[in-house]
Structure formats: C-alpha cells, structure tokens
Amino acid sequence: MGQNAAVHSMGGGFAGEVAARVVRGETTAGAAVEGALEAVRRLDVEINAFTEVWAEWARERAAAVDARVARGADLPLAGVPIGVKATEGAASDQARRLMAAGAVPVGATAVPGPGTPWRTWGATDRGPTANPRRRGVSPGGSSAGSGAAVAAGMVPLATGSDGAGSTRIPAAWCGVIGYKPTTGLLPARDSAGLAVGGPIVRCVADVALYRRVVLGEHEHDGGDSAAAGPAPPRRVAWSADLGFNSVDPGVERTAGAALYTWAQRAGFAVEEAGLDLADPGARWHSRRARSGEAPSPGAAAAERRDEARLAESLAAADLLATPATPNPPHGPEGPGEAMSVGLTWLFNLTGHPAITVPAGLLPDGCPVGLQLVAAHGADGALLRAAADYERRVLA
Template sequence: MEVFPYKEYDGLGLAELIKSKQVKPIEVLQEAIKQIEKQNPSLNAVINKMYDHAENSLGSINYDSPFAAVPMLLKDITQEIAGEKITSGSKSLQGYTAKDDSAYVAKARETGVVFVGQTNVPEFALMGTTEPAFYGPTRNPWNMNHTPGGSSGGSAAAVASGMVPIAGANDGGGSIRIPAAYCGLFGIKPSRGRTPAGPIFGRHWQGASVDHVLTRTVRDSAAMLDELHGYEKAAAFHARSFEGTYLKICQAPLERKLKIAYTIASPIGTKVDAECKLAVNKAAALLESLGHFVEEKEAPVDGSKIAKSYLTMYFGEVAATLASLESVLGRKAKMTDVEPTTWLLGLLGKVSSAEEFVLAIREWDKAAIAMEAFHETYDLYLTPATACPPAIIGELEPSSSEKFLIKTVGSLGLGSLLKKSGIIDQIAENSLKRTPFTQLANLTGQPAMSVPLHLTPDGLPIGVQLIAGRGGEDLLFQLAGQLEQTESWLDVKENPLFSR
C-alpha cells in the first residue's frame, strides 16, 4: 500500500509536499523505487538502477531548490554521473564508467533531484525507436506491442507509466519530441546553446543535439529549463538570454493572438498517416477557437536538402563515434562490436568527404536564415510531430535479406560502392519517412515542442509539433500552458500502466 498518492503529483508537486513536510524524502524515493520495480519488468525502460546512490544523496540536497528530493531518471547517453557506467545502448561500452559528471548532470543536480537510474536508448541514440540489441526493446505504456519512440524512449516510457515525473532526454533529430508524441507527454527541444553540453565537448552532433527533459506537465519542463539554462564556458553556442522565468511565463495568459502557419505535408514528399493529419487539423481548429490566426503554409526550405544535410552529419558522427571507441576498447572497433546498421552508417561516414560535410552545414545555415525570415510573419509553425503512429515492436527491424546485405557490405568495407549506388537517397527516405518533421529545428537551432492533443481509435497518442524562432522557448511555453488547460490535452494517466 502506498504511503501517499505518489503518481498524482508532478515533480514540482512532490517537491512542495516534501518542503511542507507532508511526506519525507525517503518516502518519495521508496515510492519511485516501488513503481520502477513494478513497471520495469514489462516496459524495460530502466537499464541501470541507482537506488543506493539516490538514497545516499538525500542528505546533501538543498531543500530550498525547486525539485528538492524529486526522483529523476537520466538517459543512458551523454548524461554521465562520475563513477557510474554509461553504455549509450551499446555492448561495446558495457565496461565503461564515467570519470566526471556531465555539465547537464551537474546542473540538474543543483535543482535538487535525486538520480534513481538510467533509461534505455537505441545504440548510440541513432534510431527513432528504442530497441537496442544489447538491452532489448522498451515498450509503450499505452500499448506494450508498440514502441515508445526514440531515442529517449526509455525516459518517455518511465514518465508515462508514472515511475518518475521527470526524466532526462536529448534531441538530435527528434529524440525528445518523437517519444513525447508517442507516449502522450510534453517534450520541448530547447534552442541550440540553451542547455549545457560540456565539460568534455562544446557541442553534440555539431550543435544539432541538445539536452533537456520529458515530463507530464508543462510547468515541470519550464521550471527545469529555468535551472538548466545559462552561460557555460565549454559551450560552442549560446542562446539569447530570456529575461524572466519559463515557469512564470507558462502560467501567464497570452497577451496577444498568435499568427501560426501549419502544414500536413511531409517535407520529403513521403506519405503522412491520416491520424497524424487529423491531429494537426484538430490542433489548428483548437488554436483558432482560442483566437489565434492559423494559415496553411509550408516552411520556405528544401526538405530534401535538409534531410540529406542531416544524414551527412549523422553518418559522420557515427564514423567518429566508432573511431573514438578505440580509447575505450584499446583497439580499433570491429563490426562485431556494434549493431550491423550502426557499422553500415559508420562506413557511409567514412566515405563522405570534408567538402560534403561543410556543404551540409551551410545548408543548415541557409535554412536557419530562411526560417528567421519566416518567423517575421508567423509566430509559430505547426506540423505533425511524426508522420506515423507508433510502430509495432520489431516492425522496423531490417529484413533477413537486408541484414545479409548489411553484413556483407560491412564485412567487405564497401562504403564507397554503397554510396555510388544511390542508396543514401533510399536510406534518407526509409529512415526519415516516419519522422520527417523534427530534423528542421535541430539543424536551424530553433526550439520546438510536441504537445499531446490526439489519441487514435486504437488508443495510441499522437503529438503535434510547434516550432518557434530561435530563442523563442517563452512563446512555446506560454502557448503550451494555454493548451494544457483545454479538454483536448491528453491525460497521460489514462494509459493502462499508469493506474497499475
């Protein structure tokens, strides 16, 4: 029997109970552990439990901090805790232990949270589903036959099932927004340079990837960003400052009506599921009912060029990751050290030229300039968060013939031949056709959020995405706060596992 209704409270709510001495910190931690132990065997969301670490940290917390003694999970990539293992979802790193706290972890710790474990990710956070060979798939609390998305799928499943109210996440191509969309959560990717990237690196994925959290409530996300953002000496990028607090702005009424452009068309010309189109059309109607001006208008960017420039970076980063494994393994990485698809992506990175890489980054800048001009007319840009509902677990696994081809190409090192074959265009379509909408904001550095406004007839959440101009998190939070008060906002407590 639970000591108090733990799942009824978001992170700030739990912190308030603790500060007012209605519950003890250890009682909150014990409830979180109880939920993880109850839910995780079914969901496979948490792959490293840190219960002793969490309990030991209770004595060193500043109980005036906003999330004092609130249980939080971290993502098993980049969010490193000194002395704890971090594997990035790969067997190649199963023996690796972090030497220092990441800057993100150090900042998050200052908010008062206690870290109770790490969440499952696809190998090196490369996929939009969370099905690593090393740990096995994470399942969606709304329907365990389906994926929670990726790469922050473990964090999303943990929050959506009520294990913890808040979990670490990062987003290099949609990895906060995709799982938020699939699990009925709120997820915002901040502007480039808004959250910490150091201390070892000043950027992740050339600035495309940023860290934040997944939450059930808008206010938890806003309050955490208030604490995470600020100057960091290691950072290669810095977002423009915001005078005020995101927590206050998300609870403040909008003082003006917004002009919002929207589209239901895939930027790479692929199919968009009817339910995802319906989600956007419903959202557009809701926004109009709230008094905002909504107009169908596509962004002034070349979607195909954006996709290709994203993949050029993606391939290069995988190749660099495989090269960096030498310092951990004490030898060069072999194909058997990683999943076949990872090895194939690395091969494509090795045969991409420096010229191609520079031209790709220039496309990012062109798109950023075009979007800044776009936002001189439109406050926000509304799109589907994803082009399809959550896939069935295993549905996106390569077929037997594809696995044979990957293994053959990988073992022979035929990256150049593969590139000349035109397969990169095919990879671009296959890998992005389910999630073609999220990469734009990563490459331009804009903030973007997924909000839970639609449930399919099968009972699966589908989020919609809203993108603001660079540095415009305040506007996103303010609108999210308004939408959260409507009946259209999906209640994550409705999923089957939350009430368990």
Template sequence: MKTIFDTPVHELAAAIARRDITVEAVVRQFIDRIEAREAAVRAWQFFDAGLAIAQARQLDRQPVAGPLYGIPVGVKDLMDTVDMPTTYGSPIYAAHRPVADAGCVAASRTAGAVIMGKTVTTEFATYQPGPTANPRVAAGAGPHTPGGSSSGSAAAVAAGMVPVAFGTQTAGSIVRPAAYCGVVGYKPTHGTLPLAGIKPLAPSLDTVGVLARTVADAAFFVGALARLPLMPDPAPGTRLRVGLCRTMHWDRASPAAREALEQAGRTLERAGAVLIDVSLPPPCDGLTAAQIDIMGYEAAAAFAPEARTAADRFSSGFAALLATGQQIDGERFLAAQALAAASRHALSRVFDSVDILLAPSAEGEAPAGLGATGDPVFNRMWSLLGNPCVHVPTATGPAGLPLGVTVIGPRWADARTLAAAALLECGIASQH
C-alpha cells in the same frame, strides 16, 4: 485529490521544501512504481533503489537548497554519471564508469534533484534499439516501439516512474519518443543546456532536453537548469498567431496524424488564436537531406576512436551510418551548413508574421515491434535549424496509441513556445 504522480513538479518541490513530505517518501513512491512496471517496460539501463534512497536521505539531512530539491529525475544513458555506469547504449562501453558527471547532471544535483538511474538509449543515440517497450500499448496488443533514441526516458515518464527525464535530440530523439509515448517532449533552442559529458554524435545538432508529464513540468525543469524564466503564463496577454506548417513531408503523415494537426489548430483557434497557413521558404526544401549529411559527417569524425579500436562491436546500422559519413567530403558538409544558415535567415522572416508554428511530430502512431524506433522525418529539419520544439500529446489514433503535434518557435524564444504549447495542452484538456 492529487497524488504524487500527478502533482506538478514545481508544486512537489515546494511541498518538499516546506517539509510537508520528505524526499525519501517521494523517492520511495517512485521506486514502487518502477518496481511494479519495469519488468514489462524495461526503461532502465541502470537502477539501484538503494542508491536512490541514499541520495534522498542525504537531502533530507541537509538544508533545503535548489529549485529541484527532492525531485526524482531519470538520466539518459548517453550522459556521464560519476556514481552509475554509463554505456552509451553500446557493448563497447559495458564496463564504463565515468570520473565526473555530465554538466546537466551535475547541475541537476546542485539544484537538489535525485538521480534515480540511467534510462535506456539506442546505440550511441542512433538507430539500434534497446529492449524498452512502449507503456501506452494495451495488454495483449504486442510490443510497440517507444521511439528513440531517448527510449527509456520517454517510457519511464509515460509509465509514471519519474516525473521528468533527460533526453537528447540530434534528429528526432526527444520529439518522436514523446509522440509515441504520449508525453511532453521539449527540445530547447540548440545550446540552451550544456553538452559537456555527453557522448557526442553530431555536435552542431546535439541538443539536451526533457521528457515530462506536462508542459509546465518541462518548462520548470529546463528553466531551473538554464536559469531562465520559462514557466508558461496560462493567460497570454496577446492574440496568438499560429502558422499551420504541414512541411514538405506532408505526404508521409498518416490520415490520423493529419487530423491531429488540423484538430490542434482548431483547438488553439477556440482559445483565441489566429490560424495562418504557412509554406516554408524554398531554402528549407533541402533541410532534411542537409541534416542527414551533417549528422553523418560529424558522427564519422566523433567516432573515429571507436572505429579504430572496436568497430567489430558496432551494430551493422551504426557501421553503415559511419561509412556513409566517411563518403561525405568537407565541401558537401559546408554546403549543408550554408543551406542551414540560409534557411534560418529565411525562417526568421516567417516568424515576422506568426508567433509559432504547428507541425506534425511523427508519421503516425508508434509502429509495432521493437526492431526499429520509427522515422524522424518530421523532426530532422527542426533539429538542424536549432529552433525550440515542444511536442504536445493531443489525440489517440485508430490503434489506440498517442498522437500529437510539435509547437515550434523562433530561436531563443523558448518562453513563447512553451506558453503556446501550454495553451494547446489546456485546450485539449478542456475537451475531455
């Protein structure tokens, strides 16, 4: 029998809309889960049970409206919220109270969602970790990172505190924490959801997405906000052509991560897919370095105000990122953007012969300790290219922590990408 914690989001929204269950009853169950697990996980930068209940009661008094009616949502603390503090993960903004919601937060409220609270982000969505611990770690094993920068969102979903939570990705900030925490991470095509009201890091890279329990939950949530039909068809009508893309960083993948990719390919093959080994075209070889240059250059520009007035409150790592960005001149920035444009063109030709690509999500399992959030080496290039990416949990590594793979589709082919991810998810489930 399904509980609220394993009911698909679209089914839960439908049950609430029929008044089979009240919004308040749903929210209270998730509050109980937060209160039971938060001391160990520390996923929340701001959480007020009374505020969540007040939202729920208001919705219960109103006519049913919106596809997300009554659905509890976590909001990454990089996103402005009019009724909750927004710190961007920095002491500079410890007392910051926005005057308006971020665009995606406002859209969620309009669609009927309950904003449960603000999930922990690393400092300005970069490298300085917050206090969040990976909830997938066995008792007594010592803390492991949940990944970053969407640390709290991934951990909150993994711990069953919310069914969905917003994330953002500039390098690897949705896919990597999803991989470490064993949840689905969906980074849509760049520009699908609005960046208004979100602290910019590198606007040509910054992408709003979601951490979720399942591919269908991720698709339903983003589809509702973007007004797109993204819900995957469980029975694809054509034979899927899957490109196994080990990328130029294959030597960085652990043996377990390599096996996870091969196993995912075999799972799709059993579901009727055709596997094709894919080598990326030569322009793509420089994408990781180009992403680092663009991110540094744009971050140095975006944080010029704080650098003038509050640089002493930057972490040493963030100060170093900005200093490096200041050393990148405009010509080098333009060269990186030109390489990205050439690579997008070259990759579009790859997608003439395959429907989706399958690539590693991370080097391996979540690293031990909370002093760093892992390396986004397998994510940077896809963030720069702007393609839709879906991390699907597929396996468990030798330390007992989650592993998975990234499904990548052509730009603006998010529905196709999600359908392939759902096919993989279904194949994995059938093996257990």
C-alpha cells in the same frame, strides 16, 4: 479531446508538486524517492524502461537533500526522483544542474542497443522497452526509456538528448511532453553540435521548472516563463509536411484537429505556412559525419535558404506547428519507408526551440504529438504558448 486529457494525466505527480511538498514539510525527499523506486519495481517488470536502478545511491542523495532542506536551502527540485538517459548518465550537464537543484536520479533509462533497428526501441537485458500507452508499438527513440518511464508514472521527469528528434519523438509516441531548447543554451552532446539535452515530463510547468534550473531565464524572451503564466499566440503557421514529408492521414488529422481546437478556444488565427523546404536528410548526415567541420558550399546554401524561409514564417506568425512525426508509432516490423524524424531533425540543423505536446489518439490507441516551434531564443514564449495549449486542450 477527452482521450487527449487521459494521455496527459497518466501517472501520478508532477515534479514541481513533489518539490513543493518536500519544501513545505508535507513529505520528504526520502519518501518521494522510495515511492519512485517502488513504482519502478512494480511497473518496470513489463515496461523495461530502466537499464540500471541506483537504489542505495538514490537513498543517500535523498537523505542529503532532506538535510539541505532542513537547513533552509533553496532547492526548486527538492526530492524529485528522475531518470537519466543511459548514454548521458548522472555526469551530463543537465543532470548535474538538476541534482544541484535537489533532484535525485533513481536510475539510467534505456536507449537502443548496437544494431537496434530504426533506433526507436530501448534495449535492456530483460528485453525491449515497451510503450506504456499502446503495447506492441515503439515508444520512440532514442530516449525510449525516458519517455516510457515518465508516461508510466515511474518518475515525473527524465532527461533526454535530441539530435534528430530523440526527445520529442518518444514524448509524442508515449503521450507526454518533450522539449528541445534553442541550440547553444546547453553544451552540445555531440561534436557536430546537433544533439541538445532536454526533459521529458507530464506537464508544461515542469518544462518551465527545468528551464529555470538548467538553462536559466533570459530577459529578451520575456523572463520567467513559469511566473508569466500561459499566453496564447496571436498567429500560428501550420505545416503538415514542411514541404518534403509524406504524412500519414490519421496523424495529420489528429495533430491538425488539436491545433484548430486550441485556436478556436483561444481565439487566434491559424494560417497555412506554405513552406516548401528541402529535405534535410543529406545535410544532417553530412554534418554528423563531418563532426562540426564547415558544411560544403551546397549544404551551406541550402541551410541559408531554409533558415530564411523559416525566419519569414516566424516573422509573420508567433509559432510554427507541425505533427511531431509523419507516421504513427510502428510495431516490430519497423516504420517502412517513413522517416520518423522527418518533421523534427530540420530544427536540430537550424537550432530552433521546439516542444511536442499530446494531440490525441488514433483509432487504434496510438498517441499523436503536436510540435510547436518558435524563433531562436524565444523559449520562454514557446513554453507560455504550450502552457496555454495545455490549459485549453488537455485539461
């Protein structure tokens, strides 16, 4: 898994480490932000991850953070430079909570423009967003710029929003980590209740830090996921296709190999989930079109069946694991008949928490992600398991 470790370690610094150094007085928020602005100036010429850079505003905010630190304020994200998804901006619930904890937005990250094919290429006035891990292929979408900015090392954390996989897919295709919380922990970004805010980062500890400052901890799932530390699951149910996807053989092999490597090293069992779920595409489009109205009786019945099957699977196992996408990152020709959201958008309908972690590289250098899904509200257990995966497989 050496290639996987290389994917994981790309770029410098983690959000928690930056904040700790600022709080200890080893650096300042101003210096951290200047470092990020310099990285954007140097790297974004080719990557096009940012649509706007807010240099002066970021400097002002960094100076305010340094003043608060000097007064002894408790800022878990003191001086951490972040990117914010352009369609959300700095006024979104998650961005405001991150800033309240000391984070400093340095700019808006690219999303697909009007008419952008397949919704997986970020659009800027300088051209499309490039994938830092494999040039010539899509970085994923719609949080394309956030995934690219984090993977390239411009910022340690960027916000995404995930209505069908829009945080998890760019994280997977850029070789980093993307988290969709249990639906309802943040106000939905759309009237249909499908789009959930979440972070793209380079380490699971930063997901746990995001969760603490943005979502808060919840006693029923074990409390502070960061303080509890990594914990392997006892059983994981594996489904390569959820019963309705056609999965690229290389993607399936790579994601499955990462899961079985983890299981072997941690000593837990992997079982075939045996899921034969219904393709949720029609239900997803119907819910989005109806903008939160009650689903039709047929759609409601299908959702109840799938919810029951997922509940059975997650009662027998601690986690459900799948590839993050059924297909590898595509080039300008598009994904063809493959639905890149085929393994993610079901969990926007059901509301389960999910995280994608790097699983390795295909022979052509394209990253593959492994998706882990937990029961409703079990976000803390999900992150502790992901941290164990990171420690045993990615380190």
